[in-house]
Amino acid sequence: MCHLLQDKTDKINLLGLDRSAMQTFLAELGEKPFRTNQLIQWIHQARISDFSQMTNLSHALREKLTAIACIRLPDIAWEKIATDGTHKWLLRLPDGNSIEMVFIPEARRGTLCISSQVGCALDCRFCSTGKQGFSRNLTMAEIIGQLQLASQRLSEYQPKENAISPQASTARPPETRKAITNVVFMGMGEPLLNFDNVVPAMSLMMDDLAYGLSKYRVTLSTSGLIPAMLRLKAESPAALAVSLHAPNDDLRNVLVPLNKKYPLDALMSVCSDYFSGHAKRVVTFEYVMLKGINDSPKHAKELLTLLRTVPCKVNLIPFNPFPLTEYVCSPMEDIKIFQQIVQTGGIHTTIRKTRGDDIDAACGQLVGNFKDRTKRNARWLENPAKI
Ligand code: SF4
Structure with missing residues (x-):
């Protein structure tokens, strides 16, 4: 065994x-x-x-x-609850490493954002997780364990447990007690680099006798690992999101270094066909808004041209800063102008609501605590501008 x-x-x-x-x-x-x-x-x-x-x-x-x-779940090292009802957990794994997981309650759904790796090997330039380096893949038990543990905690949740989170106190909104309706692989790690554990875990999530989540509500987010995307298309009906973040290769080579290996024309070709034969299904493109870097009207028009053949929607993510980062978030008025250009061009475009920012639970802020086998974190702390 x-x-x-x-x-x-x-x-x-x-x-x-x-x-x-x-x-x-x-x-x-x-x-x-x-x-x-x-x-x-x-x-x-x-x-x-x-x-x-x-x-x-x-x-x-x-x-x-x-x-x-x-049946062994990860241990909870701590749990925090933001004033907007977002939960964040630090989970301790049997080898002493820890990872983070976030639950975001909304009026009509509850989204669990889970991790697929301890750290991440890919080092996207704007991502806090990437700067922490990488330790190992999560096992399938550790991936499913996150969903099981969060379901358990949320169902056990009682107001008297305020003691877990000093910040929460009296302001907890009613949606805090919502159940998990959606799972997104947008926590720590590139899930397609852990294909053999992530895909079976997703199949259990969508199994009616296990968690019974709809295929529309289990989303794998990738930075564009093309061979694994093709395998995923053949093996899993889950929803797909792509971390795009730039409308041209020159910029994406900097922000998402994997682009040098799998450039945009090849990525768009895979995305165009990804849900062929499924008229209602589209790829979601995530696009982090970085002031003065990728957020101008020119970038928005370039994005429209890039995506013209892809059935898709676009999700604009206000950048969540982290210590030592060189980037700042675009002003909201610039994000709205960007949205309007892409939306008017015929692509449904949303702006992600920032959640859990008082407990560093927002997108791109999950870091965990682990032994970095790449030494990238030490280099980053020594000279953040260089990597
Ligand atoms: S954005 Fe995703 S793939 Fe890129 S470094 Fe962060 S966790 Fe890894």
């Missing part, structure tokens, strides 16, 4: 098994295929971690599972 599935007690963490892996695991124990659905429902739908409570499993199977398996 793969060591990544095992927890520190050497038991197999069943959160790391998707439907087919669960079926194989049970078959190896001599169990019939119908047990797969039962166990998936207990673990993911009912969130029961004590096998003795799984009452429709045979006594013998419950005992076997207790002996060899476990």
Whole structure:
């Protein structure tokens, strides 16, 4: 059995098994295929971690599972709740690294923003996570564990738990208690660099007997890893977002260095076809607004030209500053002018509402706490202008 599935007690963490892996695991124990659905429902739908409570499993199977398996979630190091109801958690992993996760409640939905890696190897220039360096991929159990843990915390949430968050006190809005309706892979990491753990985790998220989220509501956000995007298109029906941030190669080579390997013409060709045959589905392009860098009317017109053949929408993200960054956010009036140009050109364009900024939970601000194997963080702290 793969060591990544095992927890520190050497038991197999069943959160790391998707439907087919669960079926194989049970078959190896001599169990019939119908047990797969039962166990998936207990673990993911009912969130029961004590096998003795799984009452429709045979006594013998419950005992076997207790002996060899476990359901182990990441530990919560701390939880903060912003005045707008946004939750942010620092999660401690078994190897001592920690990652961040954010829940954003809105009137009609609750979005969980989860991480796919400990840090990120890609180093987009405007991104706080990238500046922290990279440690490792998350296991599938650690990815699904984020969704399970957040679901559990939000359902347990009671007003008396204000003590967790001194900032929250009396101003908590009612939407704080909303359930998770959407999951976005926009936390730490490039999810397509952890394909083999992210895609099975997404399939469980969309499995009716597990979390039952719609394919329209599980979104993978990539900076444009073309070979993995083609594989994703074939293997997963999840929604796709692309971190674009620039309308031409010269600028994108600076902001998103991966662009040097997979330039815009190739990226647009993949995006144009990504949802072909699905008239209602479009790619979302994320575009961070950086003052004086990518936010002029000229850039907006260039963006329109770039996206003319792609069924898409555009999401403008006001830049969230972090220590030592060289960038500042575009003024809101410039963001609105940019929006109007792209929208008038026929592409639905929204401006992302900044959430959780009093607890550094906004987009691009997730950092965690981990051993950086790349040494990038040390170089960045020494000379921020150079990298
Ligand atoms: S924007 Fe995404 S891909 Fe780029 S460095 Fe940050 S986490 Fe990594």
